[in-house]
Amino acid sequence: MKLRFEVQGKIKKPVAEVFDAVYNPKKLSGYFTTGGASGPLDEGKTVTWDFADFPGAFPVHVKQVVMNKKIVLEWTNTEGGNNRMEMNFEALDNISTLVKISESGWNKENQESLDASYGNCMGWTQMLCCLKVYVEYGKNLREFFF
Template identity: 55%
Template sequence: MAVELKFRVAARIARPVHEVFEAVADPAKLSCYFTTGGAQGRLETGATVTWDFHDYPGAFPVYVNEVVPDERIVLEWQATEGESPNVEGGEMAEADYRTTVTMTFKALDDGPTLVEIAEEGWRETPGALQSSYGNCQGWSQMLAALKAWLEYGINLREGMYK
């Protein structure tokens, strides 16, 4: 039986939906709490932007497929695979395909915003499974960092990765 590799993480952020959306779409704001090496380019339909992380070698492109302001962002980025026989030391290596990330933003009746992030599109290989676990961890950290930054002005990732 085949298993589709995908996941979804979610968090409630105690801020209005527009403020939460802008904290993701605006590269200056995203760089304050998530992209530890900086983000270049606003998330807009059809754009290719660049994200850089201190814990990942080099900046990489992010392809923006769709943006509906205050509702949804759909992007693609290069898939990685790791822990496979052709990759030494368990390191991740770029694969020849992309995964799709869908972020949704929903204003809740009691004031906060529900942010959901789903990623899918990995091949059904042990290396892709390992990569999906890493990305699930990364997006969970992103939501925690977003919440801490917007609600309390704290950058959780500062000093975490060098």
């Protein structure tokens, strides 16, 4: 069994604005990587993400970027393998976007891997909520989560 999940949410902003809020490190740090993001999510680059509420920057490898459509990232998991996150952006109309986030990479069939996947699923769901509040209302919801 391979552990994998997908979460999604609708955001009432145009796709280019929603995509930029993830791609742009200044914006991403305004609601998600509150300890900082070292650079834009340019394909082939490695950036670091840090979280003020969970200190300790870690490297994120940018595998693929299709502007206003897709971002694919990888990082090392606790098993020593790589997790792969894919974020897809779909323009529903001129003023709204559907964002889908999937993650995979846990290869061991044990409680630790299952717990890690559940934790990341919760984290990406919270990221979607924070992204929505940030781009629709200009507020940092993350500071109220933790």
